[in-house]
Amino acid sequence: MAVTRDQVTELLDSLLVKYNKRFRPGHGETPLYIRAHILIRSMGPVTEIDMSYSMQLYYRQVWYDKRLAFNLGNITELQLNNKFLHKIWVPDTYFLNGKKSYQHDITVPNMFLRMRKDGRLYTSRRLTIRARCPMVLKRYPMDEATCHLNLGSFAYSTDDIFYIWAHGDESVEVTSVTMTQFEMMEIKVSNATLHRNHALYSILGVSFYFTRNLGFFILQTYLPCSLVVSLSWISFWINRDAAPARVLLGVTTILSVAAISMTVREGLPRVPYATALDIFLNVCLVYNLSALIEYAGVNYFTKTGPGDPPENEEDEYEITETEKALLPLDKMNTHTLEHVDAQNMMESCVAAPQPPSQTLKSKKYGGSCLNAFWNCLTGNTTYRYAKNATMDKERGLSVSRIDRVARYFFPLSFATFNFFYWYLYLTPRRF
Known part of the structure; x- marks a missing residue:
């Protein structure tokens, strides 16, 4: 039996009736695990004058919210636009060493949500990240640069949220990236815990290793x-x-x-x-x-x-x-x-x-x-x-x-x- 649009609308309305987006899923219970994945579309420039670098990427994260589990015929997954995201709880992920980063909004906000019937939520956002990249220029222009990108929760400590990479060392993918002065040699991912404000915070890290072109x-x-x-x-x-x-x-x-x-x-x-x-x-x-x-x-x-x-x-x-x-x-x-x-x-x-x-x-x-x-x-x-x-x-x-x-x-x-x-x-x- 085919599911009509009215049935989907009625389902979404019913899910949000008693939904309180001010509380995280599983509040007061075990910590919530958020799996992250990054796809880098373009990289650069890496600038020495202000010690920073920029890149355009798709940031994807997955978590479970049992309050949004549903059962609707043969539908196992719903794909929703960004408006539905404003009505539910989403992780307050931010980039610790970011500066002047932004989300693309042309022509509409570049983000979407996929919601599975077991409460699994998958989001993807198109972002341009500009982050700090401290460099030691003693060997310039025969130097090598190591730029880091760190992300984590702004407010939730490890008692509430844990960040993990979705696919281990393969969680950061890079498409064809071409830069004028640098060549990307290696990418490494890491998990860490940051002590801040008398609490521990889960942090994900990405390290980009560059070597400068001398020509x-x-x-x-x-x-x-x-x-x-x-x-x-x-x-x-x-x-x-x-x-x-x-x-x-x-x-x-x-x-x-x-x-x-x-x-x-x-x-x-x-x-x-x-x-x-x-x-x-x-x-x-x-x-x-x-x-x-x-x-x-x-x-x-x-x-x-x-x-x-x-x-x-x-x-x-x-x-x-x-x-x-x-x-x-x-x-x-x-x-x-x-x-x-x-x-x-x-x-x-x-x-x-x-x-x-x-x-x-x-x-x-x-x-x-x-x-x-x-x-x-x-x-x-x-x-x-x-x-x-x-x-x-x-x-x-x-x-x-x-x-x-x-x-x-x-x-x-x-x-x-x-x-x-x-x-x-x-x-x-x-x-």
Whole structure:
């Protein structure tokens, strides 16, 4: 015999006559068990700036309410809309670490109820969850993120309600999820008990394990910065007298790396520690600064600019009679040396053959690398003029030994840094 709509309406009305939705099923008896199940439709984005992530899911839960058991012919289950849910008791489930989550209501509230004749109730809701996801960004962007989702009852303790996963470890299903920066590696579920307000509360947990995709950062940050650093090494092949070219190249590369650093840090929180990306960018900046400082050393040790000569006559360069005859009359008494190749800082560490007339001055102003470096920092004019007086004047504008060493030292040291950097941060580690 077919059941009419009027019979179903009469049944639902009769079930609600003496129904009190303010009390949970089995009030005052054993705790009520609520079985939960989650189907994730989409995931992301995971944002570092506010340490959160979002996802869209169907949250389903099952419980028994004997007050709604019925017997109506051959009907074993009724499927009802959201309006009937407002007339019965439903679990007050909430997400403990959620923030700005909401239920979809377009075009109508996206939820339904299935009621079986033995009092079994099954509900499904379409939700968008935004939850907190604390991250440690020390390995950023080679880091791994672990985001948790915890749910439980807002008011009922374990004396009234217990939450359990409906299908064990398979209770959280994921459809085809694609994210821009992250890749989901693993999902784990858990049951826990939370002590709060002098009572114990049943909590269900889901842990999402993500690993970050590195391709974007290689193309947009690592590769450009490495090329800019390599560009700064071109100055080692530029003539030492081309000061505007070498200085402009050094300043341009420094500003380029600084601009990239500012752009990258806009999407990161102001954490009190250095990330892996910060370390790389700062090292690139140091290499660009070092290339500019290297030219300052070349300029100091190999060129003497205009100015008064040292007061100590022993350190002055004396012009020979032959040289005086070759000079114009208006420059006959000038003791200025222009565009002469001199000994550089590296020659302070490695002895070089010198003319006999310059032996005393070489011994006096040779010394160690540390001595040369100290005189460079203090701007010792006497030392600088004396170093220029010991030069080989027949060599002309040859390449500075500092530049020669820098051509090998900078690329090799930067390659060594990259080897250890990528080996350290790309080593797999457990979540």
